[in-house]
Every structure is written in structure tokens, then in C-alpha cells.
Amino acid sequence: MTAMAIAGTNRRERVTLGGRVHTELRELLMSGELAPGQKMSLRNVAEALGTSMTPVREAVARLVAEQSLEVLPNRAVRVPLMTRERFRELTTVRLAVEGYAVEEAARRRTEADLAAMRCFEDAFLAEARSPRPQAERAVRSNKELHFAVYRAAGLPTLVGIIEGLWLKIGPVLNLDLKVSPERLKTGGATEHHRRLVAAVEAGDGCAARSALVDDIKGAASFIESTGRLLDEAGPDLNRHPVGALAPEGETQPERDIATAHLGSR
Amino acid sequence: MTAMAIAGTNRRERVTLGGRVHTELRELLMSGELAPGQKMSLRNVAEALGTSMTPVREAVARLVAEQSLEVLPNRAVRVPLMTRERFRELTTVRLAVEGYAVEEAARRRTEADLAAMRCFEDAFLAEARSPRPQAERAVRSNKELHFAVYRAAGLPTLVGIIEGLWLKIGPVLNLDLKVSPERLKTGGATEHHRRLVAAVEAGDGCAARSALVDDIKGAASFIESTGRLLDEAGPDLNRHPVGALAPEGETQPERDIATAHLGSR
DNA sequence: TGCTGCGGTCTGTGATCACATTTAAGCTGT
DNA sequence: ACAGCTTAAATGTGATCACAGACCGCAGCA
Secondary structure: OOHHHHOOOOOOOOOOHHHHHHHHHHHHHHOOOOOOOOEEOHHHHHHHHOOOHHHHHHHHHHHHHOOOOEEOOOOOEEOOOOEHHHHHHHHHHHHHHHHHHHHHHHHHOOHHHHHHHHHHHHHHHHHHHOOOOOHHHHHHHHHHHHHHHHHOOOOHHHHHHHHHHHHHHHHHHHHHHHHOOOHHHHOOHHHHHHHHHHHHHHOOHHHHHHHHHHHHHHHHHHHHHHOOOEOOOOHHHHHOOOOEOOOOOOOOHHHHHHHHHHOOO | OOHHHHOOOOOOOOOOHHHHHHHHHHHHHHOOOOOOOOEEOHHHHHHHHOOOHHHHHHHHHHHHHOOOOEEOOOOOEEOOOOEHHHHHHHHHHHHHHHHHHHHHHHHHOOHHHHHHHHHHHHHHHHHHHOOOOOHHHHHHHHHHHHHHHHHOOOOHHHHHHHHHHHHHHHHHHHHHHHHOOOHHHHOOHHHHHHHHHHHHHHOOHHHHHHHHHHHHHHHHHHHHHHOOOEOOOOHHHHOOOOOOOOOOOOOOOOOOHHHHHHEOO
């Protein structure tokens, strides 16, 4: 019983099973469904996805290489914890790289780019104004909007770099958004988005960068205010993960979501 | 016969065999010893390195993920060809990212950083002024100098991003430097380096960026002038891997035993 | 009661096997 | 003698096996 027979992977495009697992874990990380500190077992992930260990190992190796996962000295694999120092560094780099991206986007955007941006902005706006906003959708719309702008810069390499940054910072960013969805209304994100899209449309790179900087800084200061970031990585914190991917004993609700999304058999 | 017994990998630090292979291939790529278009066979690489296929597969998966290698639709693995369009895109991104890095470096460099920079600058200078300059050493010194500056920015994430960029553009950059070492003297690289280090030392981020931009642009225009870049990737070029950048027929002298054994078939 | 060995389970890692697909040589048929 | 088909070698991919080390719990001793 090969897993190849389970999933219809005999598509024309070359999708390796390892690539599929990589994408799967990537989405889970970006959407904040895997909390920082959460430990993962290759075998459990493989079982949850209905494959063997081999593709999982390849996917995890890739994620470890791009520092979206880390392997502890004890060989345990987990979602990296985020120290305040690291968070600030990532934010600094994001400001520089994504700021440059939106400047370029303002200069080179096409009409199709603008249409995509408006579409995702509307989606985010609708979710933020909803009486019962769903963090999941808001996170996705926010991401789609940002990357619609970044893609408009016409520099695929840069988009890839930014994806790597989001993958590193996504767990903390989106986990906190899930916990406190009221930030959607009070954070001013919708206003930043409006300014960003308008500036890109007007071709004003400077204003676009300003709007993006406000957006990023706003989210960053909120995260810092939650006090969830580590001041410094204590050695004992390596021993207390938030939870394992495969629930032992009783299953927590959000872990069920993760497992449900992982299981594709 | 386990390969673990071959190499003394029982160090205190956690070095997996896959990581070792990754580093090995990474160096070969950065130093331009693997020409663009060169095909690789997992089994041959494994045999050449004295390991099994598994670590090689992991390393190649990582390199493919960061687009330093690519797998063709026929599942063949090779060093990606460089189109002119892609080269220009990478250069644009490099100008933005590395330019920001040196600006930050000028602001935050310590005395230790400056010492390291001067050290590698001298090494590069000595090699460039040598009557018989060795491309290998010059390439290494150049890289060390640049990264000494980038590290001075105090943003490890940014350094990682730049490493990824160099890994993608390294094959063409350094392969051409090997073919025509006279560029060491005529390219003005030594002058750019002097200006860069001086500006960083003086804390003048603007001048530092200017020097770096000249350095990158100088090298880029030289590469473009050689005419070795592809105008557009024709579909049949997938079948003629080595021919694009490396002359086929006779094997080049620098294609040493290790490299020759690494190739497919 | 509190600490210390000690065994079993589970972890990641590397090697090996199995298979579908592709590539190249060899061979047959006119 | 050459085109077309067949077959054999080789490739990447996934599954499975083997193994060293870490973690956890249980028993035994002071």
C-alpha cells in the first residue's frame, strides 16, 4: 500500500510527496496553527499525513534549513521560540525588505496587480468589519493582500525572501491574532491597507513605504505589548513545549484543527 | 560499512551527514566549480562523497528549495541556467538588500568588525596585485570581505538572505572570474572595496551603499558583457545542459576529479 | 521519604530495498 | 544499411529496516 496510490499525485505537474508535506507544514506555520515551542515527531506527522517518514523528513529538513523549524541538541524538532531580540531583528529586516518591495510595486504595478490588491483588501475589510470576525480568514486575506503588492514589484526572488520572513514570524504574528481578534478593529490595519493600496495605485513609492511601515510597526508593537515574547531563552524552556503535534491522552481543540488539516488520507 | 565511521562526525556539535553534504555542494556552487547546466546524479554524488543516497537527497532537496539547484520535468537535477532576465533580477535584489546591509553596517559596526574587514580586504588586495592571481583565493577573499561587512549590520537574518542570493548568483559570477582573472585588476573591485571599508569605518552609510552599488554593478556589467547569459530559455536547452556556459567536447582543466565524478553518468 | 540506577520506548539519522519513469543502446525487420 | 522497436541500465522517489542516543517511568536503596 503505497501512499502514492492514496493521493492522486499522478498529475502532469511534478509534485513530489515531500513537496506536498512541505507546503502543508508551511501553511500550518504561516497561519499560526503550530504554536512556537510546539514539538513535532516525524513519525506522527507522517502518520497524520498518511505517508512514510521519508517525505516528512525531507520537508522538515527544508523547513529547518530556512529556520522555520529548529532541531534541538537533543534532536527534537519544534517550532522555534521567539525571543524579543529575534522578533525585533525580523521586524527590522521586514521593514527594509518589504518596504523596498512596496516602493518597487508602486513603480511597476500593472492594472491586473491593482485589481488583485483591491480584491484581497475588500476581503480583509469585510472580515474586519464583520460582527464575528474569523481570524483564519482575516489572516489569509491579510497575507494575500500583502503578497499581491509584493508580487507587483516584479521580483520573484524578493517575494521568495519575504515568504521566508513571514514563515519565520508567522507563528507568533498569527497566533496572537487568533487569541485576540479585536485587534482587527482597533489595530488600524484596515487604514494602513487603504493607504498602501492607494499609494501603490498612485505610484507614490514613498507613501506606500510609509503605509507599510506603519502596518508592520503597528502589528509589532502590539505583539510586544502582549508580553508573550521571551526576554531570553532560558534553558529549561526547551523542556516545556506547548504541546505535541500528536495529541496524547486528551486532545485540545486547536490541536484538533491542526491534526485535521494535516490528515489528508 | 557505515559512512558515519568514515568521517569523524562524533563532534560535540550536531552535524548531520546531510548537513555536511549540503555545505560541500554549497561551497562547490559558490566557488563556481559546478557550472550552470551541469547535471548531477544523486547516486554518483553519494558515491563520490562516500555516503548513501539519503543525505545527498536531503542536501539536494534543500538546495532545490533555495533554488540553487533545480529539478527538470524529467526528474534530472542540475545547476540552474542563468537567463539574462534572471541575472538582472538577482542583481536588482542584491543592490537593494546588500545596499541596506552596508548602510546598517556603517551605523552599527564595532572595532572587531572593522578589523575583520581590513583583514579580508588586505587578503583580496594581495591576491589582486599578485603577478599570478589565483581566482580561487580571490573569490574567497572577496566573499569573506563582503560578508564581514554584512555581518557588521548585526542582522543575522539579513546575512542568511544574502547568502541565499550569493548561492544563486555564485556559479555565474565566480565561473566567469575564473575564466578571466584579469578582471581582478581592471574591474576596479579593489577601489570599490577600499571605498566601502572606509565609508563603513567613517560611519557614512550613504557612501558605503554607493561603493557597494558600484562594486555590484561593475561585476554585473562585466558578466553581461561576456555574453554568456541566455537570452531566453529555449525548451531544447534542457537537453543540452553543459553547453550553455561551459564549452562541451573537451573537458575543462578545472573540472577536477571530484567534480567530474559528481556529474551524472 | 527522597535520590539513584536501570530498562523500555521513542526519537532522528543513515542505509537499503522497491518501483515507476526515463534514457540509451542493441537488435530485428524490411 | 537504416529506421523503428525492444530491452536493459540508470534515475529520482517513497517505504522500510537498522541503530545510536535521549527521555520517561519504575523499582530499589539509603
